[in-house]
Amino acid sequence: MALRLFNTLSRSVEDFIPLDPAGRAVGMYCCGPTVYDYGHIGNFRTFVFADLVRRYLDFRGYAVTHVMNITDVEDKIIARVRQTGLSLREYTGKYEQAFLEDLDLLFCRRPTHLPRATEHIEGIIDLIGKLLARGLAYVAGDGSVYFSISKYRGAGCCYGQLVNLNFDEMRVGERVKEDEYAKEAVADFALWKRRVPEDGAVFWPSPWGEGRPGWHIECSAMSIRLLGPSFDLHLGGEDLVFPHHEDEIAQSEGAGVQAPGKRFVKHWMHGAHLLVEGKKMSKSLGNFFTLRDLLGKGWSGREIRRVLLSSHYRETFNFSTEGLQSARASLARLDECLGKLRDLAAGNAGEPEEGVVREFIEALDDDLNIAAAWGVVFGWVKELNRQLAEGTLTPAKAGAALAAWGRIDSVLGLGGGGGTEAPPELVALLADRQAARKAKDFKRSDALRDQIKAAGWVIEDTPSGPKLKKA
């Protein structure tokens, strides 16, 4: 049984076999955020997807080097810097910090490296130099450097590995930017953008004059630098397939830095978009939520993570309040079961129960079929609840179940969901209520129950006595 993943290059599900001859080390790159504003949760769907891949590879015993770039120089950033009067670093620092906080709130493991584009200018210039030296790039009349797709194709390379391209039928360059009129062909893309007055202080020297990197080149330069010229996995949102990832391949393979016969990236994976009422969530449509918006409405990062992980990564789905509500209720069901297991196990730790972990692996090995994995988890919860209700679950079995959950949760990243301890004054009220009930003074006991309810807690009367739960 092996891990199988969809590869955009072949448009099919393939066995995942690392480049590492030992089969252990895995290099994984995920296109990260452009830090010009707060990310919305559509963006975070992709990052949570990347976190799932990373956690599952960790779980399966691979030694993963996970790289995520921080794009901290780009048109929108420059515009904001000009508006605010802040320095580039001051401006992007704020949003970079917010991004990292959001990752934490969504229980994403921190990537191994989080390189900033502005700290890899040297590598970028070096890569552009290689492309110019090989005749695949040219300095245009406007002083910018462009990548030539026709030269690249002329050299026997394939432009159009990730998508079927037919330039005659495509609407390439339908809306050509005014500042890019100097390109030889509309499909050519910028490697280095010549400095313009609006850039203010945002520019770097280069052999071709002052300017800044084009959009795609940073990912090539940083991934090659940190993971080598050929690595295993490259992820991103599906909108990046073309042109961003196609251009990354062209630049990276065009530079001729790979060993003979080796590709830049072995395995490309793309996450589908999050929708809102059937439309792609995006800044331009204005139909987006930031994590902060949702936290402000009382949803937790954990609940949002549960929603973002609710369906297969290659399927779009609608993000909605109903979805959040459903996630909250299902997590409560899970937590309830785990809480009962803890009470029963009473510290009994054991070897993880095998069956559920095996089924969980079978589901995720199949191109990360997370929906099937949830089916395994909740089918298991149902069976445990049945045994708990019948009283047939032993403390040892409860301990084994908890150990199994520990394994599973190292991938799902939802936490144990341990309940909060009730404040002592409420515990005292609860004791008073019990006394009143015993004395059959139900008027008083109901009043105490209302009082506890008003404080935001509910009483759960169980066969083994009352418990307090946060409402």
Added chain:
RNA sequence: GGCGGGGUAGCCAAGUGGUAAGGCACGGCUCUGCAAAAGCUGCAUUCGUCGGUUCGAUUCCGACCCUCGCCUCCA
């Protein structure tokens, strides 16, 4: 126009050439002084439409309808 995804119960969502996981919601039940909470349980003769292949199709093939995305900054 080119290319690529989707259409499965009220909602979300797996899946298989042999008759439909799971979650939410809803109904019933258990527990309870009454409740609440929790648990159990029930809930698609049917998988966009129409044809075809087959002993048998939701699953394979064809046509059609609807819908989303990429081709422009974009997760």
